[in-house]
Amino acid sequence: MLGNCFTLFMATMAVICSVGSAYDPDPLxxxxxxxxxxxxxxxxxxxxxxxxxxxxxxxxxxxxxxxxxxxxxxxxxxxxxxxxxxxxxxxxxxxxxxxxxxxxxxxxxxxxxxxxxxxxxxxxxxxxxxxxxxxxxxxxxxxxxxxxxxxxxxxxxxxxxxxxxxxxxxxxxxxxxxxxxxxxxGIITLANALFGSEPPLNSDVLAKAFHLDKKIIKYLQSVPWMQN
The missing domain is CATH 2.60.120.10 (Jelly Rolls)
Structure with a gap:
């Protein structure tokens, strides 16, 4: 029983490691x-x-x-x-x-x-x-x-x-x-994602995260953010 569990564990870890190290799937x-x-x-x-x-x-x-x-x-x-x-x-x-x-x-x-x-x-x-x-x-x-x-x-x-x-x-x-x-x-531009998301991220979250006044956060969320 213990041997079967160990074999299953090793097989599972092999799958996880192979998926984790992969990028795009290999073509067939x-x-x-x-x-x-x-x-x-x-x-x-x-x-x-x-x-x-x-x-x-x-x-x-x-x-x-x-x-x-x-x-x-x-x-x-x-x-x-x-x-x-x-x-x-x-x-x-x-x-x-x-x-x-x-x-x-x-x-x-x-x-x-x-x-x-x-x-x-x-x-x-x-x-x-x-x-x-x-x-x-x-x-x-x-x-x-x-x-x-x-x-x-x-x-x-x-x-x-x-x-x-x-x-x-x-x-x-x-x-x-x-x-x-x-x-x-994929491209995630940090300022665009944080201040220009739809719907807007809660301003309290951003104010606390960046140690900024909520008025500044509200301003940053009001300006247009473009994708580069």
Whole structure:
């Protein structure tokens, strides 16, 4: 009896560990071009596959990453996504790409990708980029910031699920490209999520969490928050 329980325990732990360490599911075929079918009766963790007989080279290609994004926003940056919704051929491949344009002193605000790590390469300009660690095990320690100045040709990695950012510290525009190990990494911009949620988060919660007066919280909840 004890042996059977131990075997069951080990099998369960193996399943948990394998799921916990996985990112996007591994493909079981050469490709699975996504079909935009909101009325499909089958739910899958990803997209439904297009019939291979109707797949074309265009399903694996996208244009436009040579164009500068609209950097006239309040934060002074623009992210051009190449996720599965923009490029259906990415479905089940576990990768995606973004181009990030920055105006002078433009910011890609602190955000997280809940489903992906990210590797960024600077093409033009000078960026101050970094990430913040999760809660340390020692209660007397603070979350640690890892950040540095990046120049053209420099590469920086942002671990999965950690808060990270990029800030253009130069006087001219900047450009970076980043790859992520998910076809749909998800983006949670912290300020947008906390102060611009629908319905609004209780102002008492935010006031206590940020040690701010409720009037300031109410103001922050009243201003428009844009998705980058």
């Amino acid at each position: 075929q050469d490709f699975c071009v996504a079909v935009d079918d909101s009325k499909a009766a089958v739910f899958v963790n990803g997209k439904i596959c297009k019939d291979p007989k109707f797949v074309t080279p265009n399903d694996f290609s996208i244009s436009g990453l040579n164009r500068v994004g609209n950097i006239s926003s309040l934060v002074g940056s623009a992210v051009t996504k190449v996720f599965v919704d923009q490029l259906p051929g990415l479905n089940t491949l576990g990768i995606s790409l973004v181009r990030i344009d920055y105006a002078p002193y433009g910011l890609n605000p602190p955000h997280i990708h809940p489903r992906a790590s990210e590797i960024l390469v600077v093409m033009e300009g000078t960026l101050y980029a970094g990430f913040i660690t999760s809660n340390p095990q020692n209660p007397n320690m603070r979350n640690k910031l890892f950040a540095k100045i990046l120049h053209p040709g420099d590469v920086y990695v942002f671990p999965k699920g950690l808060i990270h950012f990029q800030y253009n510290v130069g006087k001219g525009n900047a450009v970076a490209f980043a790859s992520l190990n998910s076809q749909d990494p």
